[in-house]
Amino acid sequence: MSYSYFSDAYAEPSRQQYPPPNYLPPNPQHFSDHPGRYNSNDRARAWTSAGRGSTTAGRFGGRSTGRGFEHTNARNPNQNYSQNYNQKVQNPNQYQTISERFTKLKLAEEENATTGINFDAYEDIPVEITGTDVPKPVNTFAEIDLGEVLNDNIKNRCKYVKPTPIQRHAIPVALAGRDLMACAQTGSGKTAAFCFPIISGVLKTTSSAPVYGRREMVAYPLALVLSPTRELCCQIFEEAKKFCFETGVKVAVAYGGAPVYPQLKSLERGVDILVATPGRLTDLIERSRISLAKIKYLALDEADRMLDMGFEPQIRKIVERLDMPSRGSRQTMLFSATFPTEIQRLASDFLKDYIFLSVGRVGSSTDLIQQKVVFVEDSEKRDYLRNLLHDEKAKGNLGKNALTLVFVETKRSADSLENWLCRIGFPAAAIHGDKVQFERERALRSFKNGVTPILVATDVASRGLDIPRVAHVINFDLPRDIDSYVHRIGRTGRAGKSGLATAFFNDKNSSIAKAISELMKEANQDAPDWLNQYAESHSSSNDYRHGSSKFGGRDFRSGNGNNADDGGNADYRGTSNSYYDYAPSPVAAEFSTSNYGGGGGGGGYESVVASGWE
DNA sequence: AAAAAAG
Known part of the structure; x- marks a missing residue:
């Protein structure tokens, strides 16, 4: 298996001026045996056999951030995972090399292709649970009393053989009626983790028909699921519908950019579980088409994003100022891959006596994703990208079954890069918030089905979206905060599959050098020396996003x-x-x-x- | 100084 676009690229005259020679990765051999991406048919096969399309929402795979374990470690040197962590830090050589692990997992992927999930990737996954009276985890779905129909859906329609780690722990907590803050990478089965208990709970409740006022109806959902983007909202909705099949539980969706009328019609037919984005939801509440008065379950997906600056007031309004029952009289569950301390503090306003759950690998949010950082000046990025894509294509790593997701900083540059890629012969689509919803969905669709194997995206696509067969994530522009980086690269390496993430780094990104370098170290990958130097000379920031080890992963x-x-x-x-x-x-x-x-x-x-x- | 989310 050869993986050599680095050496190829540097051999090209057009690129010899950059990166400066001293920026060359110290050990080219490190890249010489890249394990390659998964045989992208794995998933397709798995889903076909399950009778599903490839658009199913994230439920499998992925690892969560294991950051923060080191703190616990400092405090409890005798615990299992701490010892392990120490060993890792002190003597990384005793561990299998990245490529060994990749090879092992690759084989496991193939073996597990029929279930669609590579459970071997979850070996030794560390779990941290804090809170009072923590319910015990379960090992099988059979141990959980979710009701007959739902069990049947899980087993026979979705073909879930056993719960993923997040599900094993989160479902019992949720069924016990406890509030929950859960940290696990999207794609690790979070959607199902909150959907199953909600559906099960709704089944035990009398459904509330919409109430008709003098003229128009008001819908009274029992459960509300909030998501930060419209696409993610659709994805959760589709997923939830599947779980609810023939259970009689009614799911509806409300998000902006789409005509209101069809959404209202579906609300009129009655709704138990409402999946929504904040804007449209607030709108419908203020128009008295929806009332939250009967909400018993509230779930926030990508909760840290929802409570981020700028977004938080809207969420706070929905949760605290409209007619939502107060905490304690509803059950609240927050899920995210990253949970910075500041966000946890904000989130605790919504929760009562909650349980904190973190499922992830010690010291690594992303050990199935091979991360690479290359030094590229802004002016050279396009050239570099062109060569990179040519090489990947030549190796069969770019095409219908090996998709490439390119992240850029601005909406404008997304459009312009898309245009340029198409001109130079790489069919690409772009997705960003300035496009009308129809274009956004069309772009996503043509990416998913491989018509345009390259998608240029802003952060609108960084969170939660489960796109099978993404083999490569390229950070053409690095984000300004490390959380976003973690979410972006999490679009690949899903369901226990391996993936590749390449970042174009230059002076402008020095503020996250340290965080990236640490992230790579914790994933047992070697950050280039020059990056470490950047990390050292720019380590001052106190911002939680730039500082070290503040992803959450710890209560x-x-x-x-x-x-x-x-x-x-x-x-x-x-x-x-x-x-x-x-x-x-x-x-x-x-x-x-x-x-x-x-x-x-x-x-x-x-x-x-x-x-x-x- | 960016992106997202209502119209």
């Missing part, structure tokens, strides 16, 4: 352990269970319990977090 409530005895935070004291999932011995026996709220225990936490709580 921010744990940070105030030292104050537990003052009584003020008693509500937040909980038990933490950290252990390896898919361990050889029964999971229950693997629980190693420690009390994070017990005070003392050696601090070592980000002071930012602790002081924030005072």
Whole structure:
């Protein structure tokens, strides 16, 4: 297996001026045995056999960010995962090389092709659960009482053989009626993780028919699922509909950019579960077409994005100022791949006595994704991209079954890059927020079905979208925050498949050099020396996005352990269970319990977090 | 200084 576009590229005269020679990756051999992308038919086959199309929403695969475990580690040096983590840091050589792991997983992918999910990728997955009275995880769907019809859908229609790690832990928590903050990469089965308990709960409730006022109806959904983009909203809706098949549970969708009337018609037919984006939802509430008064379940997908600056007021309005029942009288579940501390703090306003769950690999958010960073000046990016795409194409890594997703910074550059790519013979589509909804959906469709194997996108496509067969994510422009980077590269390497992520880096990106470098290290991949140098000379930022290890992956409530005895935070004291999932011995026996709220225990936490709580 | 989300 040869993977050599680096050497090829550098041999070209047109590119010899950059990157400067000293920016060359120190060890070209590192790239010489790239394991290649998955045989992209795997998924297609899997889905065909399951009788599904390829547009199904994310439910499998992926890893979550394991960041933050190191803090726990500092505090509990005796725990299993901590030891493991230490070993990793101190002696990386004792571990299999990336390519060995890739090869192993590649083989496993093929074996697992029929189930559509590569469970071997979840070996030894670390799990952290904090909160009071944590319900025990389950190992099979059979152990969960979801109701007969739903069980049948899961088993016979969706062909789910066993729950993914996030599902194993989140479903029991949700069924116990507990609020939940869950950290796991999109595509790891989060949609199902919150849909199953909601559907099951709705089945036990009397459906509420729309109430007719003097003239028009008002819909009273029992469950609300919010998503930050329209496309993700559609994806969740499709997924939920499938789960609800023949259960009698009614799902409806409401998002902007599309005609209101059909959405209203479907609301009129009654709705149990409403999947929506914030704008259209608020609009419909204010027009008194929807009331949230009967909401029993609230789920926020990509919750950290939803609570991000600029978005948060809208969400807060929906959750706190409109007619939504207060926390405690509804069940709230937040899901995301990244959960920065600041966001956790905001989110805790929506939750009551919640359980924090983090499922991911220690020290690696992305170990199935081979990350590469190359130094490319802005003015040379197009040339570089052209050569890169030519090489990938020559190797069969670009085409109908090996899609390439190119992220750019602005809507304008998305259009212009799309145009240029088409002109130079690479069929491409573009998606961004200035296109009308129809164009957005058309672009996504032509990408998914391989008509345009290249999609140029802004961050509208960075989160949650489950696009099978994405073999390569190119960060043509790096994002300004590392969370976005994590989400973007998470569009590949899904369902336990391997993937490649290439980033074009230059001076303008120095603020996230450190974060990328750390992310790569934690994924056991070698960041180039020049990147590490950037990381060192630009390590000052206190911004949580640029700082180190603040993705979440760890319950921010744990940070105030030292104050537990003052009584003020008693509500937040909980038990933490950290252990390896898919361990050889029964999971229950693997629980190693420690009390994070017990005070003392050696601090070592980000002071930012602790002081924030005072 | 960007993107997203209502029309």
